[in-house]
Amino acid sequence: MYLNVHSQYSLRYGTLSVSKLIEEAACRGVTQMVLTDINNSTGVMEFIRACREAGIKPIGGLEFRKEKRLLYIGIAKNKEGMRELNELLSFHNLNKEVLPDEAPSMQHSYIIYPFGYANPLKANEYIGIRYEELHSLYNKNVEVLKQKLVVLQPVFVAGKIEYRLHEYLRAIDLNTLLTKVEKEDRCLANDCFQEPGFLEAKFSKFAFILDNSRALLDSCSMDEYAGSRVNLNRKTFTGSKKDDRELLEKLAIGGVEYRYGKSNKGALKKVKQELKVIFELDFCAYFLITWDIIRYASSRGYYHVGRGSGANSTVAYCLRITDVDPIELDLYFERFLNAQRTSPPDFDLDFSWDEREDVQDYIFKRYGAAHTALLGAMSTFKDRSVIREISKVMGLPKAEIDGYTDPSRSALNRDNATFKKITAIYAMLQNMPNQRSIHAGGVLISEEPITYYTALDLPPKGMPTVQWDMYEAEKIGFDKYDVLSQRGIGHIKEAVRLVEDNLGKKVDIHQVKKFMKDPELNNKLKIGDTIGCFYIESPAMRQLLTKLSCDNYLVLVAASSIIRPGVASSGMMPAYIRYHHDPSKVVYLHPVMEELLGETYGVMVYQEDVIKICIHFAGMDGTDADILRRGMSGKYRSKAEFDRLVEKFFSEARKLGRPEETIAEVWRQVSSFAGYSFSKAHSASFAVESYQSLFLKTYFPKEFMVAVLNNYGGFYTRWLYVHELQKAGAKVHLPCVNNSLTVVSIKGADAYLGFIGVLGLENKLMERIVEERFENGNYLSAEDLIKRTGIGLEQVVILIRVGALRFTGKSKKELLWEVHLLMGQKAQPANHTELFVMEKKNYSMPQLVDTDLEHAYHELELLGYCLSMSMFDMLKTNYRGEVSAKSLKPHTGRMVKMVGWYVCEKTVHTKNNKKMWFGTFLDAEGNFFDTTHFPNTTPAYPFRGHGCYLISGMVAEDFGSPSIEVKQFAKLPIHANPIME
Known part of the structure; x- marks a missing residue:
């Protein structure tokens, strides 16, 4: 009933x-x-x-x-x-x-x-x-x-308990108190x-x-829905499976000549072997649709990066889906496809952030709205902020709620009756679906109309989206196409354009093999001079590059995966670095490990390594090995199935006579590593893009850094990229209404900051200033700007304070007096032509002078950083430390004092669950150095945000990479804002 x-x-x-x-x-x-x-x-x-x-x-x-x-x-x-x-x-x-x-x-x-x-x-x-x-x-x-x-x-x-939970859910949904949830807002008991x-x-x-x-x-029956998983993806590309096979074979074999030349029999043989497996597993349509997406993007001039397990395939390389050569890298084909696999390999297709939407639009139009949708996602009640939501609907005061959400008060809250009630409700809400959202880039292309399986939402993204997530999609029978975006591709694309516009040079960014042999690029890798370069600019990655003395592509490929948390948490990152410098010290856990992992000194570096170990060390079949790997990476949700495979790992290894202690240690490394590793092809794809970025940074540093800024940076905050632009030899100017665009622009060695970086400036006004200047010439005065753009008083004050009207030759104070007298509190009408130009009266003004410190504070407020003055120049003290970043190595083991300009920090948890920090700073010469803040010192000497710090500590060196182990640490005071005095 x-x-x-x-x-x-x-x-x-x-x-x-x-x-x-x-x-x-x-x-x-x-x-x-x-x-x-x-x-x-x-x-x-x-x-x-x-x-x-x-x-x-x-x-x-x-x-x-x-x-x-x-x-x-x-x-x-x-x-x-x-x-x-x-x-x-x-x-x-x-x-x-x-x-x-x-x-x-x-x-x-x-x-x-x-x-x-x-x-x-x-x-x-x-x-x-x-x-x-x-x-x-x-x-x-x-x-x-x-x-x-x-x-x-x-x-x-x-029952009654769940009904009370229902009332809490309704109150949270309606953002009201429990007592104010109306009868019509809830179900009946x-x-x-x-x-x-x-x-x-x-x-x-x-x-x-x-x-x-x-x-x-x-009279109802759902029997038409399959009882077990069937492939629901679009089954053909051409409309015929026979034609699909013939087309894929033609494209792949034709691609062998493009990639390897006319007479490479080894490559041709490998492609034919792969095609045989692809045909047997009926994955032709998946490959051809992926190829079609790339073909469209290329026809539009879009640059892409192909990643994922599919990049292990020579067929994918020959179809130009990826630029990674699986033969050169000896990629593990079974990671990509094995005879037992039921789902296609993953292809992650990265496009520039501002081009991906057009690619998605093509997919929808090419394969039909009825058969295409974005993949959904499901967020759950799993964040501790839910405690705040529960407390709010209970009507608790803010101070009490703050106390319940403060981790430092957990001991005090433990015996609090109200807090016990809140945590009991939280425990029931945990992992319950909260709201539907959208997957990062998954697209589904179905054979049947997709509405047989789901209704569709229209999230802010603006494209039809299914109402379930990737896990449910896989269980139903849908395999996603990942169409993603990243800033790094935007950096490369725009840098190439800027080089042509500013220097008149055309750059072929796809000559990656040539880049890999360039000693200038490899030297930058070796010393970690990689700011702005995709995936290799973070402090941790720059340190790893220097520790490895990384000077070639293959080491960079390994580094791209070693940096992932899995290798670090398994304790194998230091081992890899040590063995890399002295392979004679490698100790293999078992002869099988030497045979399979000789290239990486017995250390699991890639996802393929997990599969190899499961198959050859533990005696599992390829399907179980791949499922186990996926389970560890969070892509397989059946805990019972996962636990069964873990037990199988141990039991099958014992059957092969592996020593119990060795099995336990191998499993420890596998389990701690696999969840956060990359496939080798994935790492290789990242390394290719890193080399492309590094080439542009090395030979066209000014244009490259402008491209980084215009694609909204990368790992670091905006000011550091401006600093790097200055280091590259550019003369960086503050925004100017007669020279700036909405984004950063460069002409010769002169770079003008764009209006986009100015806090509080309206987008429509930015565009209007530039459009009006292009149409009717430069602005002649503040009054001319006001009349031609219709700018309001608040907005023109922002432009004056940021220095955008300095072309007038007047001080900011003079300009502020002028616009207040001219405008009062009213905005002027825009773009009207005056019949008569009335000459305004000029009043005699006292001399109003701006100071450098005032300029600096204006920039801090409106840009978030100083351009006209270094943070070191704003310090009250002239002390700059005993040593510089360049001279740290000779001081290894000694206490030093340095003054550092804060760049960023990273929080990590020790094995005892205590917090420690790693910091990155610039010295007075503009060079980077790193700090380590152990748990016993950090509470007494905390980070206090942007600014300069006096740092006292011991210099430590790890494989040629120096850092300071901080003993004392304090933020230095700067000169007070003269405007506020």
């Missing part, structure tokens, strides 16, 4: 997970029921699978609500009915239209209206009546409705599964209602 059951996917309303829902139903002898979550079908496919396992007949549906009001419940008769319901909701979501009060005509679905609905009913429409409403039927002629009444027993909760026979007893005098309900349920 349960035609209206809800799961947790009725977000911030339902309290039951799909598994708990089915467990509750089974306990009460329920044999069939309908999942009808509010305005979504997120859980329907999961519900169908789980019900079948429990021996319960599943039926899919949707509950349609407008604001707080139940409009109607849709129940699918079959797969076509599910599509009808999904398309009804999708249409209104995608067109941003409210749902109609009456459902449209449907052939394959039932519609149930709440009791009280008075309009004529269609053949497929019914009225749902709750047992509390039966009294309304007494002494009334029910013959007219006899065939149209069905039992309405909603299920939202499991009895909206749960009833004991067996309860509903039959309640409806006993109206048995026909029970009969109608059973007949409705009996």
Whole structure:
């Protein structure tokens, strides 16, 4: 009788997970029921699978609500009915239209209206009546409705405890106090599964209602949905599998000549071997669609990077999906494809952040809106900020809430009764779905219309998005295409353009093999001079490069994966560095490790290494090994399956006679490493892009750094890239209304900061200033700027204070007097032509002088950094330290004092769960140095944000990379703002 059951996917309303829902139903002898979550079908496919396992007949549906009001419940008769319901909701979501009060005509679905609905009913429409409403039927002629009444027993909760949780969810959703949640905002306390026979007893005098309900349920069937995973992706590219095979073979073999030349028999043989596996696994369409996406992007002049396990394939290299040569790098083909694999390999396609949307738009248009959607994601109640939300709806004062969310007060809160109640509620909310969002870049391309499996949302991204996440997509049978964006590609693309515009030189950025042999580039790698370069600019990566004395591509490929947390947490990063410098000291855990990991000194560096170890050391098959690797990387959610494979690792290794201690240590390294590692092809792709960035930084440093700034930087804050631009030889100017664009511009060696970096300046005004200047020439005065742009007083004051009107030759104070006298508090009309130009009166003003310190404070406020004055120049002290960054090595083991300009910090947790920090600073000469802050010193000497610090500590050296182990640490005072005095 349960035609209206809800799961947790009725977000911030339902309290039951799909598994708990089915467990509750089974306990009460329920044999069939309908999942009808509010305005979504997120859980329907999961519900169908789980019900079948429990021996319960599943039926899919949707509950349609407008604001707080139940409009109607849709129940699918079959797969076509599910599509009808999904398309009804999708249409209104995608067109941003409210749902109609009456459902449209449907052939394959039932519609149930709440009791009280008075309009004529269609053949497929019914009225749902709750047992509390039966009294309304007494002494009334029910013959007219006899065939149209069905039992309405909603299920939202499991009992009293869950009902209270439901009330908290409603209060959080409505952002109100628990006591202010209205009756219509929540379900009823009895909206749960009833004991067996309860509903039959309640409806006993109206048995026909029970009969109608059973007949409705009996007529529905979800059997058309496959019981096990099937491939639901688009099955062909050309429309014919035969033509797909022939086209893929033609493209791949043609690509061999492009990549390897005409007579490379080894490459041709490898491509044919790979094609055979691709054909057998029926992955032709997946490769061809990926190739088609790249083909379109290339036709538009877009640059891309192809990553992921698919980049292990020589076929992908020959199709130009990736620029990584699998033969040169001896990539492990089984990581990419093995005969047991059921899902295609991953291709991560990176585009510039400002070009990806056009690529996505092409995919939607090329493969059809009915068959294409972005992949969704599901955020959960897992952040400790939920404690604040719970406290708020309880009506607690802010001070008390702050106390409950302060980790330092955890001991005091432990025995607090209110806090215990809050944490109990938090424990129930933890990992419950909170809201639907969007995956970082997943795109689904289906064979059938995608609405057979989900309704579609329209998030702010503006493209149709499925209502479930990547884990559910995989279980249903969809494999995503990852179309991603990154700033690094934007840096490269714009730098190439700027080099041509500013220097008249064309750069072929794809000559990567030539770059790899360039001693200038390799020397920059070796010394860690990589600021602005993709993936190799962070302090940790620069330190690793110097420790490895990295001077070639292959070492950089390894470094790109070694830097990941997995290798560090396994303790193998120091071992790798040590063995890299002295391979004679390598100690292998087992001969198999030497055989498989000789290239990396017995250290697992890549994801392939995990698979190799599982297969050859532990005796697992390729499929189990890959599933185990994926489980460790968080891409496989079945804990039971994962635990089974862990046990299999140990049992199969024992069967091979591996020593118990060796098995345990190998597993420790595997388990701590695998979750955060890259595939070798992935690392190689990153290394290729790193070399491209490094080439531009080495030979065109000014243009490259402008490109970095215009693509919103990278690892560091904006001021550091401005500093690097100055170090590159550019004369960097403050924004100027007669020279600046919205972004940073460069002409010769002169670089002008753009208006975008000015805090508080309106976007429309930035564009108007530039457009008006291009159309009608430079501005002649502050008054001319005001008249031509219609700028308001507040905005012109910002421009004056940042120095953008310095072309007038007047001081900022003079200009401020002038615009206040001219404008008062009113904005002037824009772009009007004066019939007569009235000469304004000139008043005699006292001499108003700006100081350098005043300029510096204006820049700090409006840009976030000083351009006209270094932070060192703002210090009250002239002391700059005993040593410089360049002279640290000779002081190894000694105490030194330095003054450093703060760049960034990184927090880490020790094995004892104590916090320690790593800092990065510039010395007075503009060179980097690093600091280590141990737990025993950090609380006494904390970081206090941007500025300069006096640092006292011991110089330590690790493989040629010096740092300071801080003993004392204090932020130095700067000269006071003269404007405030």
